[in-house]
Amino acid sequence: MKGLRRTLLDWYRANRRALPWRATRDPYAIWISEAMLQQTRVETAIPYYERFLARFPDVQALAGADRDAVLGVWAGLGYYSRARNLHAAARVVVDRFAGELPDDAETLRSLPGVGRYTAGAVASIAYDRPEPVVDGNVARVLARLHAIRDDVRSSATLRRLWEEAGALARGPHPGDLNQALMELGATVCTPRAPRCSACPVARHCEAHRLGEAESLPVRSKPAAPRRVEAVAALVLRRGRALAVRRPSGLLAGLWDLPGGELARGERPAAGVRRALRERVGLSVARAQRAGAVEHAFSHRRLRLHVYRCDTPEGRVRLRDFDGHRWLAPGSFTRLPQGAVTRKAFDLVLERFPAGAGGSGGGGR
Numbered sequence: 001m002k003g004l005r006r007t008l009l010d011w012y013r014a015n016r017r018a019l020p021w022r023a024t025r026d027p028y029a030i031w032i033s034e035a036m037l038q039q040t041r042v043e044t045a046i047p048y049y050e051r052f053l054a055r056f057p058d059v060q061a062l063a064g065a066d067r068d069a070v071l072g073v074w075a076g077l078g079y080y081s082r083a084r085n086l087h088a089a090a091r092v093v094v095d096r097f098a099g100e101l102p103d104d105a106e107t108l109r110s111l112p113g114v115g116r117y118t119a120g121a122v123a124s125i126a127y128d129r130p131e132p133v134v135d136g137n138v139a140r141v142l143a144r145l146h147a148i149r150d151d152v153r154s155s156a157t158l159r160r161l162w163e164e165a166g167a168l169a170r171g172p173h174p175g176d177l178n179q180a181l182m183e184l185g186a187t188v189c190t191p192r193a194p195r196c197s198a199c200p201v202a203r204h205c206e207a208h209r210l211g212e213a214e215s216l217p218v219r220s221k222p223a224a225p226r227r228v229e230a231v232a233a234l235v236l237r238r239g240r241a242l243a244v245r246r247p248s249g250l251l252a253g254l255w256d257l258p259g260g261e262l263a264r265g266e267r268p269a270a271g272v273r274r275a276l277r278e279r280v281g282l283s284v285a286r287a288q289r290a291g292a293v294e295h296a297f298s299h300r301r302l303r304l305h306v307y308r309c310d311t312p313e314g315r316v317r318l319r320d321f322d323g324h325r326w327l328a329p330g331s332f333t334r335l336p337q338g339a340v341t342r343k344a345f346d347l348v349l350e351r352f353p354a355g356a357g358g359s360g361g362g363g364r
């Protein structure tokens with residue numbers, strides 16, 4: 001164990017990539033980076049991390065910000081609950097912890113959105129606490145080091161992986177040790193074609209010794225994503241477009257084009273009229289199809305039929321949304337919104353540039 005730890009630390013210090021969050025010991029910055037990195041590739045996260053910290057340089061700035069501003073900086077990164085939770089947690093840190101991010105994993109886990117992984121990462125990297133982390137990279141490295149052949153998605157195997165990571169973290173420099181495991185998984189012990197011949201811990205590795213590196217870890221197949229058909233419409237009235245805000249779910253707090261899921265067997269042209277009538281209380285005078293966009297979420301695959309609709313007078317009555325605005329189409333993309341909304345908006349504007357109003361391309 002000692003030899004493995006020493007080798008990992010030496011290798012990490014000589015080979016780590018220079019990433020912006022590795023140039024700081026600021027617990028807040030490390031927390032933001034860990035929240036971003038949970039579902040996002042390093043290269044994608046870097047510009048978002050830099051923009052986020054430039055806009056909200058400390059926990060007070062984040063706590064005092066408007067939720068729309070936080071979601072706006074996050075827009076495009078996906079998994080928006082992370083941004084909502086960061087915002088809510090920053091307020092708790094200011095209110096209950098005098099603006100100091102707690103230094104122990106258990107208290108960190110009391111914050112909204114902070115699970116075992118994030119708590120372990122912040123406690124170990126920012127405060128050098130002997131707390132383990134297990135993400136996809138660490139799970140793969142440990143499953144190979146110990147030749148664990150059980151399904152890494154099962155709770156029993158996960159328990160074992162956390163125990164193995166915990167044993168490693170109970171030594172000097174736990175933050176660097178955890179980062180070494182993650183870095184090894186990201187750059188050497190990769191999912192396909194691990195570079196065992198260049199691996200610093202090859203002599204400690206059971207999977208390598210047994211010639212099983214490529215076949216581990218074992219992973220059960222996830223359920224196939226559910227296919228969902230839905231409609232969305234750029235609804236125009238006197239040159240202004242209707243934007244609606246989602247109150248809950250994965251995209252809570254984001255602005256959207258009104259619409260909704262199709263019923264089984266329902267045709268999109270009929271569905272868009274029904275969805276607008278039921279969910280925003282508007283009847284449609286004319287609906288023109290712009291096309292469809294596809295988007296993959298983690299558990300479902302969405303096909304969104306996009307329309308441009310004109311609506312006469314009539315009061316907006318919301319169901320399933322908690323806010324609405326009529327605004328120049330060019331201003332629509334300045335609201336925080338998800339990637340699929342942006343795709344749908346771009347499609348309808350491309351198909352009906354004039355119909356979307358004279359300033360249609362202005363804010364894009």
Ligand code: SF4
Pocket residue numbers: 141144145188189190194195196197199200201202203205206207208213
């Ligand atoms: Fe991964 Fe190969 Fe290193 Fe084992 S020897 S940890 S399988 S890269």
